[in-house]
Amino acid sequence: MEGRNEYKKGLWTEEEDRILMDYIRVHGKGKWNRIAKMSGLKRGGKSCRLRWINYLSPSVKRGGFSEEEEDLIIRLHNLLGNRWSLIAGRVPGRTDNQVKNHWNTHLSKKLGIKNGKTKVSVSTQSFSRESVANCIVHSESNPEILTSSCNGESTVETIIEDKSHAVFSFTSTQEAVTMDDNNSSYWFFNDDLSFAPYLVEPIDEYALDFVWDSL
DNA sequence: AACGCGTTCAACCGCAGGAGA
DNA sequence: TTCTCCTGCGGTTGAACGCGT
Numbered sequence: 001m002e003g004r005n006e007y008k009k010g011l012w013t014e015e016e017d018r019i020l021m022d023y024i025r026v027h028g029k030g031k032w033n034r035i036a037k038m039s040g041l042k043r044g045g046k047s048c049r050l051r052w053i054n055y056l057s058p059s060v061k062r063g064g065f066s067e068e069e070e071d072l073i074i075r076l077h078n079l080l081g082n083r084w085s086l087i088a089g090r091v092p093g094r095t096d097n098q099v100k101n102h103w104n105t106h107l108s109k110k111l112g113i114k115n116g117k118t119k120v121s122v123s124t125q126s127f128s129r130e131s132v133a134n135c136i137v138h139s140e141s142n143p144e145i146l147t148s149s150c151n152g153e154s155t156v157e158t159i160i161e162d163k164s165h166a167v168f169s170f171t172s173t174q175e176a177v178t179m180d181d182n183n184s185s186y187w188f189f190n191d192d193l194s195f196a197p198y199l200v201e202p203i204d205e206y207a208l209d210f211v212w213d214s215l
Numbered sequence: 216a217a218c219g220c221g222t223t224c225a226a227c228c229g230c231a232g233g234a235g236a
Numbered sequence: 237t238t239c240t241c242c243t244g245c246g247g248t249t250g251a252a253c254g255c256g257t
Binding site for chain 2: 010011
């Protein structure tokens with residue numbers, strides 16, 4: 001069993017990398033536990049898989065993140081929250097681990113975000129299609145989250161005419177972050193000084209595709 | 216040179232969910 | 237249906253590194 005001390009832990013050596021790459025070159029990836037056993041590596045399957053995905057795979061881009069990549073990650077994080085694998089899937093050559101690390105060590109500081117959230121104040125606003133595209137899909141599937149997240153100090157009116165149009169009106173000042181224990185995260189992000197509301201969760205692949213097209 | 220401290224990032228862990236026997 | 241194995245995810249850890257003193 002993995003978890004007992006029969007497997008080596010810690011940083012990989014060049015020799016271990018070579019063994020793993022040679023094995024994958026011949027036999028292909030997948031069945032990681034078998035790779036670990038059959039290649040002779042003293043590594044668990046999960047460790048092999050992670051090493052390949054995050055480092056050895058030729059599709060992994062090394063080096064620092066470009067401004068374009070950072071901008072992309074920031075926008076995707078607005079939409080998705082800490083859904084690192086989904087975000088990484090839209091940033092060519094970057095893995096979820098790379099994106100997560102870069103966010104935690106650079107971008108969250110750059111944006112002044114604490115614990116993955118930020119706060120901005122929003123006064124009476126209306127939003128149209130471009131800025132709330134992600135809310136359209138989500139609000140149709142979970143309309144109760146919109147209303148429950150925005151009661152109290154402010155109210156929100158949601159008008160959904162069809163999948164391509166929605167307007168949100170806030171009738172009083174909204175202190176940005178509303179976070180409860182039911183994943184009904186709702187927050188506002190200062191995106192180029194145009195206050196756009198974003199539902200953080202849940203958003204699925206379909207919703208992301210929909211939003212993606214409108215970015 | 217050496218020590219302390221903060222930062223970075225590769226790797227690990229626990230968990231959830233899917234596939235198949 | 238249940239069990240086991242495998243894969244993938246997000247949070248966390250800790251070794252390595254860089255920098256200031």
